[in-house]
Amino acid sequence: MKKYLISLLVILSFSNCDSNTAIVNSWRDPKLTVAQEHFKKVLVVVLVKDEASRRIAENRIAASNPVFKTSYQYLNEAKQLTKEQKLKILQDENFDGVVTMRLVSTEKETTYVPGTYTGMYYGGFDGLDTGVYGYGFGNWYGMYAPNFYDPGYYQETTYYMVETNVFSLKENKLIWTGTTKSDYVTDIGQTVDAIMQAVVKEMRKDGSLPPK
Template sequence: MKKILIAFICICFASCGSNTSIVSSWRDPNSSLSKEKFKKVLVVALMKDESSRRATENRIASNNPTVLNPSYNYLNQQNLNLTKEEKLSILQTEGFDGVITLRFIRADKETEYIPGTANYYGGMGYPGMGYGYAGGYGMGYGAGFGGWYGAYAPAYYTPGYYQENVYYYIETNIFDMKNNKLVWSATTKSLDVSDVTTTVDEIMEACVKQMRADGYMDPKSKDKK
């Protein structure tokens, strides 16, 4: 049976870049993926929107459905009023030995200055300065400086500007149910969360890299049956 979390390595990411990065992480020094050896894990996305919750849990669980299980099949409206102990009893009865949780923390607006850029055209010779080549602007030999500068200067410099971005902070936790304790945690920062699938993939990719860096996951681990 495949081990939990190693399956995340097999996620196919559509984009070359990522809008998500790790802000902070923590690891129980006495815990590691190889020690836990999870076989049945619950995936919990704590979101106000039920459709977003299901989409997030399904996306994560789809990477290894034999191990990962969406929480909405076990913790839902039917048992919403149960106590914490009663909910924990359900998970123990179902045989879960691990839990992964995702929780929205906050959204922050940040203003970023985008610096101007200088652009240089190559292979144009000296347009409008004696060679009779207008460079596409209709400025031939003998054109005055004002017209020449007005036509060409904009192509050489783009002014800087301020841009306001909204960053979304998500907390990801891994719990060892056998010992009922938190074993790894991280906070990620995402610029764009309009596409749930892309955002979840980016969060999982960032977490896998960080787990390796923290020593929770073997850097050389591979997905094996």
């Protein structure tokens, strides 16, 4: 099989990542695939307000493949420029693709976790099964065991909806977009890994990337 010069995201592998992230929806340009574009230099833009979080996320992706370059290296001093001026910078730097990651929304979901019975207060009468309803009265004392019942409780989980886009600068158009739902909240790097794992899996599924 003919090898691609460099295909976006092909070598990303997060098989050891315990992911609680899933694709909610996605779309790709039916006329183009990521593999067809043969990206050689791709700008990574993580659109979050916190600068530290932005750099952590961009560095995480850039570290996975030399094809990726962080946006803060090229556009931090160009925030006040027009779209055309920014595109000129990217063209001059020989970029042919852009990947953006944007937090779309934060959602909270409350679920009830039912209690569990961990003790036993029934069994055969005096240890014997009589086959009669209500048997086991002799073991009634078990219902007062300290570990008999673990009460239920309400659990609130925060989900992050993140939109990932892939743009072709050569075609000057969006060629793939997908939204993921993730409940990682403590480790930004792990969250990015999980999102990219879900994105790559979906791209392989819809034909944007070749199968493994």
